[in-house]
Amino acid sequence: MPLRFGVYEHRLVYGGDRLLIKHFIVLRDEYGLIQRWTDFDKYAQGGRKMIARNLFSTDEKRCKTACKLLNYVFFDKYHITKLVDLEIDMVVNFLKDYGLCRLPDDNENTVRSKSTVISCVNEVRDFVLSLIEDGSCKIREQDLYREERVFNQKKRKYVMKRVPVFQVHYIENEKKILRDLPEGAFQIIMNEVMANHRNILMLFALGAFAGLRPSEACNVRRVDSKLGPGIMFDIVNGDVVGVTIDLKQERPLRSDLVNVGGIKKPRYQKVYPAFLDAFMECYNMYMKYIKGRPYEEDYGALTTTSTGMAYTYDAYSKEFKNAVNDAIPAMLASDDPETVNYGHLLQQYSISPHILRHWYSVKLALYGETVAGLMNWRGDKSPESALTYLMNKSELEEQLAEVNREGISYMLWRAEKEHNDD
Numbered sequence: 001m002p003l004r005f006g007v008y009e010h011r012l013v014y015g016g017d018r019l020l021i022k023h024f025i026v027l028r029d030e031y032g033l034i035q036r037w038t039d040f041d042k043y044a045q046g047g048r049k050m051i052a053r054n055l056f057s058t059d060e061k062r063c064k065t066a067c068k069l070l071n072y073v074f075f076d077k078y079h080i081t082k083l084v085d086l087e088i089d090m091v092v093n094f095l096k097d098y099g100l101c102r103l104p105d106d107n108e109n110t111v112r113s114k115s116t117v118i119s120c121v122n123e124v125r126d127f128v129l130s131l132i133e134d135g136s137c138k139i140r141e142q143d144l145y146r147e148e149r150v151f152n153q154k155k156r157k158y159v160m161k162r163v164p165v166f167q168v169h170y171i172e173n174e175k176k177i178l179r180d181l182p183e184g185a186f187q188i189i190m191n192e193v194m195a196n197h198r199n200i201l202m203l204f205a206l207g208a209f210a211g212l213r214p215s216e217a218c219n220v221r222r223v224d225s226k227l228g229p230g231i232m233f234d235i236v237n238g239d240v241v242g243v244t245i246d247l248k249q250e251r252p253l254r255s256d257l258v259n260v261g262g263i264k265k266p267r268y269q270k271v272y273p274a275f276l277d278a279f280m281e282c283y284n285m286y287m288k289y290i291k292g293r294p295y296e297e298d299y300g301a302l303t304t305t306s307t308g309m310a311y312t313y314d315a316y317s318k319e320f321k322n323a324v325n326d327a328i329p330a331m332l333a334s335d336d337p338e339t340v341n342y343g344h345l346l347q348q349y350s351i352s353p354h355i356l357r358h359w360y361s362v363k364l365a366l367y368g369e370t371v372a373g374l375m376n377w378r379g380d381k382s383p384e385s386a387l388t389y390l391m392n393k394s395e396l397e398e399q400l401a402e403v404n405r406e407g408i409s410y411m412l413w414r415a416e417k418e419h420n421d422d
Helices: 048-053 060-076 088-099 114-133 174-179 183-196 198-210 273-290 313-332 337-346 354-366 371-378 384-391 393-399 411-420
Strands: 004-014 018-028 034-037 145-152 157-164 231-236 239-247 267-270
Touching: 004 060, 018 060, 060 088, 060 114, 088 114, 114 157, 183 198, 183 313, 183 337, 198 239, 198 273, 198 313, 198 354, 239 273, 313 337, 354 371, 354 384, 371 384
Parallel strands: none
Antiparallel strands: 004 018, 018 034, 145 157, 231 239, 239 267
């Protein structure tokens, strides 16, 4: 019976509204049933320092990366029987196959960006280092990395950085072209969401106008949620002058305790002022749309499915892709050559809702935000992403020679909204 390593997530609600999440690495059979529990997850937490900081904190992404490596060395290629048999050549070959999309589960549509590959290299390095520290591996640290002195932009000083001693490549793919969402294509997709996919309208608005990551948007609660208001409005003389979103803590938003998605940086996040009117248009339309529809009152998720349960990241991603596919004919019929070309690309490649955060970030860079401003409005932990947008600002300005300082043009979707309002 074929076995595979996988991640099991245990969720526990305590203190009434507190949520504890713990991830375990397990062995599952071909039917997905757990056949054996392991303690391998303890090596997938980024080293002992992280474990010491929070014994109950586990990183699902690191555990999934570890499972890819474990399946590769135990079942796919080398068929080792215990972790102590892990060798450096096995690790290096896994990372090379990962970067070049040659793992057994990969196919012709598998694409991994440079940042994704670098992240995997770092996570695998930390996993092996934890094995070494525990005495469960014969690999030496010098087989994994060397230390180089580099300038850290955030700390404004030189620091020692761990650099792999081996070369890992990644495949350049045309899919990266889709990362820059043309204004015409954005308007058409938004138009489609407002007309025919209104159930994800606020998830769309939270990504495009507040820069939330898709999983964070799924965590947002209603104003009247019993777990506390998820959205707060600043009102002056009857007018909304600001909107703040509570992302301070992940809370259970479904009675079945299914995870809706994670919050990368706990915080209060404001809607960007230039997009406030657009956000409120979406919010008012959405609240009218869901009036009288079922939802779980004990949780009060803002965006819910037809059954009244909070949207999960996976469900949102699927619905978003459906909306994009439905918008392609309008793109192909556009008078704008760039929008038409984008529509043709979307017939070959897909995009995820994360592209809305990228669209938002491009706008902010063009509006003149500094590194600190971008970090604040994006909810970043480090300045690397903000620096990337600012370094490419001149190129962005060439692509978008004229930017509407008020945020976006409502012409397309307002007409559609009025046509489709109940």
